[in-house]
């Protein structure tokens with residue numbers, strides 16, 4: 001398997017994929033190690049994660065550079081991702097003991113009752129490439145703290161980062177028979193589905209997520225899916241600073257090259273401020289620094305995957321054929337690397353794929369709307385349900401729209417943000433179950449009810 005730098009198209013490294021036999025062996029190894037790990041006191045398991053937390057900082061230069069080389073993320077954003085992952089670890093380190101402690105329901109009655117939280121067993125963590133640290137730690141950290149063993153399959157586009165994670169976990173005291181990386185493409189993930197695991201925790205596309213849910217249904221084990229989105233942002237005409245909102249919306253749309261599950265994917269603006277918003281948005285987009293992702297000043301690097309360039313071109317062609325106007329950007333310039341310029345499109349409608357299909361790139365449509373009713377209807381017109389953002393001076397007005405959203409997350413005067421203390425969950429085609437918060441700690445354990453007499 002070749003690891004390719006998306007900025008230069010050069011092969012960084014060749015690496016052997018795990019065969020189904022090798023994967024079965026890794027499964028046997030961690031299956032044998034899991035019960036011993038579950039017997040390690042919780043504080044000791046948490047102490048390993050504290051070491052991992054420290055190592056993510058001391059090794060950050062090497063880790064950030066590797067991440068940038070294999071996924072094309074601008075270096076500064078790789079550092080941001082590592083910092084963000086450490087923030088999530090802080091949450092798990094501080095809060096896991098509370099949510100994993102046994103719970104007495106009644107201690108006075110003749111029959112005393114309590115709940116004990118036990119690990120699921122061996123779980124699969126099948127992961128995406130866009131934020132390998134962030135989406136990884138959401139799963140393998142609470143899983144390990146909860147006493148599970150983990151088979152971690154990084155995306156084929158983030159394998160070197162997956163191997164770094166494995167090394168750092170081992171150095172932090174996580175035993176080899178508790179955490180194993182599975183190297184390979186889709187078929188390696190498929191091999192995990194054929195094993196009798198005790199839970200499947202997936203981050204990736206709707207298509208693969210649905211397949212995994214269907215394929216593992218007969219095993220009757222937890223399946224959790226963090227999938228894609230087509231997240232809307234609505235700007236009401238009472239916002240005080242249209243330019244500042246345009247800058248925030250642009251950041252939400254193009255950070256990590258738009259390759260975020262909760263990236264702003266479509267924007268609705270009330271007619272009174274529409275022109276001002278679009279002008280400010282385009283002016284800011286023109287200033288974005290595009291180039292070598294290893295350069296600390298770069299804000300937009302290459303897309304991570306080659307096929308995404310053609311995909312975005314197709315979405316734009318479809319939009320133009322349906323009457324859209326491209327105000328900035330458009331076709332990729334060609335040359336080496338999977339670069340695509342920030343692209344702003346107006347005169348858009350929901351007849352266009354650009355406004356209804358996940359783009360996962362620095363391409364954004366901005367649509368004019370009359371009022372909150374029209375905006376809400378358009379925002380809800382999607383098979384996805386990850387996040388929705390509203391910008392307004394009035395909380396009451398924003399809240400009325402937020403209440404109508406069938407999404408796991410809503411934002412008022414902010415967007416494209418995840419907090420470790422809040423559940424991260426998608427509705428409809430955006431997923432099933434929650435990571436982060438106490439929901440994301442309890443997701444990796446199962447309750448056992450004790451009825452005690454005597």
Ligand code: NDP
Nearest residue numbers: 127128129155156185186189190204205208226227228261
């Ligand atoms: P994919 O669905 O293509 O892949 C996700 C993982 O599944 C990869 O490790 C992939 O392996 C693996 N895989 C592929 N086929 C199979 C199979 N048959 N059985 C088991 N595993 C398989 O998604 P991407 O990696 O392209 O991620 C991008 C998507 O993830 C976007 O839709 C994005 O919105 C979503 N996402 C959602 C998040 C959320 O929290 N809701 C967070 C981050 C991303 P390989 O890559 O090696 O083929």
